[in-house]
Amino acid sequence: MLDDFLIRAALAGMGVALAAAPLGCFVVWRRMAYFGDATAHAAILGVALSLALSLPVFTGALAVALVMALAVVYWSGREVAIDTALGVIAHSALAFGLVAITFVDGARLDLAAYLFGDILAVTRGDLAIIWGGAALVLALLAWRWNALLTATLSPDLAAAGGIHARREQMALTVALALVVAVAIKVVGALLIGALLLIPAAAARPLSDTPERMALIAAGFGVLSALGGMQGAFWLDTPAGPTIVCAAALIFVAVQSLRGLFRR
């Protein structure tokens, strides 16, 4: 069954969507949208380093995403506002990545694949990494769920409950870096942010608890992945962007239906 590249692609898209959507809820609640984007852009430097050192792309992307995310967490709140810190680090990493990648033989042609994803080229090994990473992210979120929610609500309440808000932020940061690393092959560095945000934003009006929002977001994420793959097949369009288009259409549909029922 896994011999079919379309099935591999669908499974890869589902795996990424399943992990990205619940994490994306935290990105929405904590207003970390820019943080997600920045981590993803910085991962391009990791791709360049991996290609130069003949390492798996996943390893380099994860390492750079982690380093950049931890640097931002460490640096922000001192003398630099967080969005400035993010901008400086992420744009620099992206630029260095784009420059560095030109020194790698034959990689220039591949660049688009890492910016926009190349889901149809997913191998069995990639699938294992994607689902392993997704399972890790989901396990981390499930394990820290209540602590993460409390820290998101109020660092003071968290501290009174014996929760270290900063440690929880680190857990989210690690999860974000993992999602970026596994998603870079599927939707590419430029569109990972969309896969985090759009399903979560679409799920918000339909949710009355955080858990429900995470579940609905995961459902919308999977729907976008499968619908986007199908659309890309019919219309002969690039799969990564088509998946994001599907997510955007779901968002618009939810908003319009809500508008209708409100009237």
Place this chain on the structure above:
Amino acid sequence: MSLIAAKDLSVAYGGGTVLQGVDLTITPGEIVTLVGPNGSGKSTLVRALVGSVPLSRGRVTRKPGLRLGYVPQKLAIDPTLPMTVTRFLNLPHRSDAATQAAALAQAGATSLADRQMSDLSGGQFQRALLARALLNRPELLILDEPTQGLDQPGSAAFYRLIEDIRTSLGCAVLMVSHELHVVMSASDRVICLNGHVCCEGHPEVVAQAAEYRALFGSGTQGALALYRHEHSHSHDHPHGHEHSHSHEHTH
């Protein structure tokens, strides 16, 4: 045996010292009110006691296994985060339905159980926060400006609620307030803070203290009488002792 005690507590943020050499002890059952001008470190002191602000010097000792209920200063719940009151009561630890119902009833928030936190009015929100703080039947209830944004009847009602809870739970209460006149008559002890402890003692003693008047003026004297309802326990003490909180509750 004190519930919580701060010894020589100092806190510094980015070079500036916010609190210096604060000594504070809360004993079981007493109501202590923390007053002071803006920027005097009231919230910082409370957050240091709760453990959300690192100390630069000194230490905080708690009674082993102290059950602490904490109502933080205005908590902004992001409207993107769906959260019913009931779900909020299960953070960070799940509690059973009976405990939740009891806490909601005690906080006068029973009707709010299924409402979204972001839809609540100021007073309702405070009651939801209070209900959450009551879940573990606290021995010490810490409230940071709980009546901020409430109108006068609203805050009077909230203070009455706190006193009722104190009576039924027998817990100590540490409350930060900016409304001196309202709180002072309800307290066993008032601590006047301005980076350090300026003066401390029975409300009426503090109200007469030169340090207090220097900070707040004497304008609140008339208003002090406003909120003095049937709160009569142990006011028959001689009020000559400063730093005293020897209310034995023998009534």
